[in-house]
Amino acid sequence: MSQTKHRPQVAIICGSGLGMLADTLKCQDSFAYSDIPGFPQSTVQGHAGRLVFGELKGKTCVCMQGRFHMYEGHSLCKTTFPVRVFKLLGVDTLIVTNAAGSLADGLQPGDIMVIKDHVNFPGMGGLNPLTGPNDDKFGPRFPAMSGCYDKGLRCVAMEVAKQLGVANIMQEGVYAMVGGPNFESIAEARLLHRLGVDAVALFPLMDEIII
Numbered sequence: 001m002s003q004t005k006h007r008p009q010v011a012i013i014c015g016s017g018l019g020m021l022a023d024t025l026k027c028q029d030s031f032a033y034s035d036i037p038g039f040p041q042s043t044v045q046g047h048a049g050r051l052v053f054g055e056l057k058g059k060t061c062v063c064m065q066g067r068f069h070m071y072e073g074h075s076l077c078k079t080t081f082p083v084r085v086f087k088l089l090g091v092d093t094l095i096v097t098n099a100a101g102s103l104a105d106g107l108q109p110g111d112i113m114v115i116k117d118h119v120n121f122p123g124m125g126g127l128n129p130l131t132g133p134n135d136d137k138f139g140p141r142f143p144a145m146s147g148c149y150d151k152g153l154r155c156v157a158m159e160v161a162k163q164l165g166v167a168n169i170m171q172e173g174v175y176a177m178v179g180g181p182n183f184e185s186i187a188e189a190r191l192l193h194r195l196g197v198d199a200v201a202l203f204p205l206m207d208e209i210i211i
C-alpha cells in the first residue's frame with residue numbers, strides 16, 4: 001500500500017471481455033500480479049493479470065484485470081486470495097463480473113444479467129474456500145447467503161441501465177457455477193434450466209462467498 005495513495009472501498013473483478021474497464025480508471029496505479037506476493041498468475045487468454053487502483057466516476061476503486069479460475073489448476077484458497085486482500089484494504093463493496101452462458105428464454109447472447117441469487121454446485125458438493133479453520137476477522141463460520149447480492153446495488157444497476165437506454169438487454173436472474181472447464185452438455189443445460197438457473201459459468205461464486 002506504500003506504492004499507491006488510493007484507498008479503495010469498491011473492488012471490481014473484471015471477467016473475460018471486461019478488462020478494459022480497468023483501463024478507464026483515472027490517476028491509475030497498476031501492479032502486475034507477478035509483483036504481488038502471494039498472488040497467483042493469470043493463465044486465461046485476455047486476462048491481463050494486473051491489479052489497477054484508481055478513480056471511476058469519482059469513486060476510488062481497485063480492479064482485477066483478470067481473475068483466477070479453479071480450472072487453471074489454482075486451489076480455491078488461491079483463487080479467492082485477492083478478495084481477502086481487498087477486505088484487508090478496507091473494501092466493503094465487491095462487484096464481480098464474468099462471461100456466462102445464458103439459459104433463460106429472455107436472455108440473448110451479449111445481454112447483461114444482474115445476479116440476484118445463485119446455485120453453487122461445487123460448493124454444495126463440499127468444494128468451498130471457507131473449508132478449514134475459520135478466521136473470524138474475515139467473517140463468521142457459517143455465513144448466510146440470503147443477502148449475498150445487495151438489493152440496493154441491484155436496483156442502482158437497473159436504474160442506470162434505464163438511464164443509459166440499455167434496460168432492454170438487462171435483467172436479474174439466478175446464476176449457477178459449475179466446475180468446468182468443459183461447458184455443459186445439452187442434457188445438463190436442460191437440467192439447469194428446469195432447476196431455475198438463468199445463467200451458468202465456471203467460477204466466480206467463490207469470490208462472493210469469501211467476502
Ligand SMILES: O=P(O)(O)O[C@H]1O[C@H](CO)[C@@H](O)[C@H]1O
Nearest residue numbers: 015016067098099201202203
Ligand atoms: O469471465 P470469466 O471469468 O473468464 O468467465 C468465463 O469465461 C470463460 C469461458 O468462456 C471462463 O473463464 C468462464 O469462467
Ligand SMILES: Nc1nc2[nH]cnc2c(=O)[nH]1
Nearest residue numbers: 099100101183200201202
Ligand atoms: N459453464 C459455462 N461457462 C461459460 N462461460 C461462458 N460461457 C459459458 C457457458 O456457456 N457455460
